[in-house]
Amino acid sequence: MTSVTLYxxxxxxxxxxxxxxxxxxxxxxxxxxxxxxxxxxEDRMRDVNAAWSVLGDDEARRLYDLTxxxxxxxxxxxxxxxxxxxxxRPSPSTSKVSRPQDRPFVPYxxxxxxxxxxxxxxDDTTDPATAPGAGLQFTPILTVLGGxxxxxxxxxxxxxxxxxxxxxxxxxxxxxxxxVPLAVMAKASAAEQRRERERGPKSQSGR
Numbered sequence: 001m002t003s004v005t006l007y008x009x010x011x012x013x014x015x016x017x018x019x020x021x022x023x024x025x026x027x028x029x030x031x032x033x034x035x036x037x038x039x040x041x042e043d044r045m046r047d048v049n050a051a052w053s054v055l056g057d058d059e060a061r062r063l064y065d066l067t068x069x070x071x072x073x074x075x076x077x078x079x080x081x082x083x084x085x086x087x088x089r090p091s092p093s094t095s096k097v098s099r100p101q102d103r104p105f106v107p108y109x110x111x112x113x114x115x116x117x118x119x120x121x122x123d124d125t126t127d128p129a130t131a132p133g134a135g136l137q138f139t140p141i142l143t144v145l146g147g148x149x150x151x152x153x154x155x156x157x158x159x160x161x162x163x164x165x166x167x168x169x170x171x172x173x174x175x176x177x178x179x180v181p182l183a184v185m186a187k188a189s190a191a192e193q194r195r196e197r198e199r200g201p202k203s204q205s206g207r
Contacts, residue, residue: 005068006051014065018058025052140180143173 007014010024025048030036032044054060147169154163 006055006064009047009051010055014068018056021052021055025056136180136183140173140176143176144170145173147171147173 005014007016010021010028012021012024016024028048029045029052032048034042034045054064147166150166150169151163152166154160154166
């Protein structure tokens with residue numbers, strides 16, 4: 001496996017300016033993007049982003065450059081000696097791009113007790129204390145139907161008063177459609193307040 005530096009990943013020299021590095025990153029990112037390079041470009045894209053995250057930051061780049069110029073363990077390169085009175089600059093050590101290996105997901109627990117979706121298939125239960133009565137639900141519908149019948153009868157019999165009454169009944173039925181939800185909410189609110197009052201004495205007696 002050949003190790004490369006972050007500069008090699010972006011194809012720039014270590015002396016490149018920040019603007020040159022950014023331009024090289026944009027070119028590399030466009031060519032390595034999975035939409036362009038396909039599935040094989042994912043690893044390349046990760047390497048390009050890793051290089052830019054370091055070289056694009058001045059402080060991170062400075063620290064990274066120090067690792068390139070640091071001699072390897074046990075290396076005597078560049079050390080002063082009688083035959084070499086002026087030590088030369090140590091050769092850069094090779095730094096490779098860190099890329100974590102892909103690992104399959106392994107759940108911590110074999111069975112997740114919280115992963116229970118049986119509630120999706122359970123029938124909804126209705127609270128009798130807050131459920132609207134059948135009469136309240138069907139009153140608007142029956143009122144509108146009755147008004148329609150009166151209106152039709154008035155038109156057939158050519159009786160204007162009957163038709164007028166039918167029109168009024170229809171309007172009352174439409175108004176009832178608006179009032180029924182308000183009545184249901186008022187009933188539910190009253191039931192909740194009644195329960196709060198009932199829980200109050202019980203909680204005090206349990207102290």
